[in-house]
Amino acid sequence: MAEKKTALPSLFTPQFLARLETLRVRTKRQFLGSRPGGHRSLRRGNGLEFADFRPYTMGDDPRYIDWKLYSRTDRLYIKLFQEEEDLYTYLFLDLSASMEHPTGNNKYESARDLALAIAYVVLANDDAVKLHLLGSSARQLATPFFRGRQRLFDLATFLAPHRPTGHVETPTALAQHLRTLHRPGKAIWISDFLFPAPVYQAGLNLLHAANFDIALLQVLGKEDVDPPLLSAGARMVDSESGEAALVRFDASAKEAYQRRLEVHNRALRSSCHQTGVRHALFTTSQEVSTFVLRELPAFLGQV
Numbered sequence: 667m668a669e670k671k672t673a674l675p676s677l678f679t680p681q682f683l684a685r686l687e688t689l690r691v692r693t694k695r696q697f698l699g700s701r702p703g704g705h706r707s708l709r710r711g712n713g714l715e716f717a718d719f720r721p722y723t724m725g726d727d728p729r730y731i732d733w734k735l736y737s738r739t740d741r742l743y744i745k746l747f748q749e750e751e752d753l754y755t756y757l758f759l760d761l762s763a764s765m766e767h768p769t770g771n772n773k774y775e776s777a778r779d780l781a782l783a784i785a786y787v788v789l790a791n792d793d794a795v796k797l798h799l800l801g802s803s804a805r806q807l808a809t810p811f812f813r814g815r816q817r818l819f820d821l822a823t824f825l826a827p828h829r830p831t832g833h834v835e836t837p838t839a840l841a842q843h844l845r846t847l848h849r850p851g852k853a854i855w856i857s858d859f860l861f862p863a864p865v866y867q868a869g870l871n872l873l874h875a876a877n878f879d880i881a882l883l884q885v886l887g888k889e890d891v892d893p894p895l896l897s898a899g900a901r902m903v904d905s906e907s908g909e910a911a912l913v914r915f916d917a918s919a920k921e922a923y924q925r926r927l928e929v930h931n932r933a934l935r936s937s938c939h940q941t942g943v944r945h946a947l948f949t950t951s952q953e954v955s956t957f958v959l960r961e962l963p964a965f966l967g968q969v
Contacts, residue, residue, distance in 0.1 A: 674819065677783075721743060755794065757785060757854050757856065758843070763830050768889035771890070774830050777856050780948065781856055782818065783958050792814070794812070797821055797824065800840065836868075840869050855869065881965060884946070890949070891951070894915075895915060896916075944965055
């Protein structure tokens, strides 16, 4: 019996999907693909963009001889062109418990919708996409490579039973997934990145070592950025460790928190800039559709 496919989130109307079709995932580097596509490849061959010359050898197609160069040098050279091939894109979605908090902010739902939107951009351009979940389970959760627009439903079906939970050793989880990957391409990591700098730096080092072109999409809840005051105090429980504490969160504490968050985010952006990694920040006070259409083109490398 065929598996019933999960319906797409309400955001994915025909009109929204049509707008996504105008986007492309671009890379700053060239990768080897597995079939003809729309991205510059490391291979030289019979593409449209001129790349180089090489001396003519018996059996070469005479249509590619540069006769102007022959008239100047009295030697035969073949024109080489840049091949255009497909691109492999890998999405790494954070499933740690902090992606569910603050409660009611729809942080995970926004991250999920952004992952699906990026995946559809890849699928609509006949490239390959693979989704990895960075969760607390020791078991690796990932899809196979998908191609074609209709596989968006398969991605939604794959995501449906999973929710953020528990503490995730992020570098360990990334390393487990990366050990199974043998074809570099574009890597897009989606998380709130509310963990210490050495953690995200270790993750970036792993992705760089695996030869990916990397982009980080940071998703924060509205109350991550602008938390409500708790002047009378409240019992707070860490979403990942379970530790509890009585917290009095007045205007002074809020100001100190927001300063620390800005320092943290500035360090994250700086780390990305220094290593050539694209970074974008989405907060749940924004509309996902507006962010996708206004901010995603630059994030995906189109601008």
